[in-house]
Amino acid sequence: MEALWRALSRLQLADRELEDVLGEVTRLADEHVPGAESTSITLVRGDTAVTAAYHGDMSLAADELQYDRGYGPCLDASRAGIVLRVDDMTSEQRWPDYTARVVEVGVRSSLSTPLPYQGSSIGALNIYSTRPAAFASDASGEAAHEVAEAVAIAVANADAHAQLTDHARNMQRAMESRAVIEQAKGVLMAQRRVDADAAFDLLREASQRYNRKLRDIATGVVASTYEQPR
Incomplete structure (x- = not known):
């Protein structure tokens, strides 16, 4: 965790496009969240969800499968403001249509952490792995939480600058x-x-x-x- 904290503390927000900042955050998540193989950031504005940044094509493919259906762990984590972990897509029952398709792009487990912003959630940090139960440890959840807070700060900074x-x-x-x-x-x-x-x-x-x-x-x-x- 110390290495992640140091990396996030060095994250430059000023005079940078939000897309660049979030792209760097997804890379840091891949490096520092235990079990991570591909990471993305979903931002929700109104009824529209988009992948604002991603590291690894697997995460983008998994996100888009959810957008097409209008549901899935990253969207539900965004809307409800709760952490959603899937240990094995092959046995997961909550989103059967999505899980059956996401296995085809290589995903076996995932961790979606909401992005806190002014008392609500504006999206989710999504972390994917080709291995089952890749995020079962507390360390994965804690690291993902730290990264999600950094994402929320970056978005808040960008919104404040725009205002x-x-x-x-x-x-x-x-x-x-x-x-x-x-x-x-x-x-x-x-x-x-x-x-x-x-x-x-x-x-x-x-x-x-x-x-x-x-x-x-x-x-x-x-x-x-x-x-x-x-």
């Missing part, structure tokens, strides 16, 4: 809107010989009359002053 970017973009748009509205008010004050409040009322009335955004009306007023012949 900050959206906020900055909205602020920029608001500042641009305010600037063009002030310009339009100045034009109307000069043309109509009115004060600032009256100029703003003219803009607002035009916005309501033509069912257009105030900024668009203001942009048209400002543009018209530059289009007039000198």
Whole structure:
């Protein structure tokens, strides 16, 4: 576990695409979770589940078999927020259609650990093996839990960055809107010989009359002053 903790502590989140970070996490899981041979990360947004990253084609094939059916250990772990371990796909009874097919791609056992995020689950860390009971030890479950928390942190970091970017973009748009509205008010004050409040009322009335955004009306007023012949 110490080697896993050190590896996760060195994981760089800043200035990286989420896909790259999660790809590295799946590799670390393969290296440090006892029994792991192929690893994937399922993220669930609304009703849609996708494999955000994977290490080894076996995990991707196993995930997609579940997506096609709409159920399976990784999807059920995501939805219920519980750890689901399958020791032997050949005798597992909970998902008979899925288990019969997943054996064909080489999977004999699996471990799906939910990704905790703000009191709920946003997906699952899925670990697969060609051997039965590969994840029966406590060490496998503990290591998978540590990796799942790292995944949740990476996703939270990416979401926070996206929210900050959206906020900055909205602020920029608001500042641009305010600037063009002030310009339009100045034009109307000069043309109509009115004060600032009256100029703003003219803009607002035009916005309501033509069912257009105030900024668009203001942009048209400002543009018209530059289009007039000198």
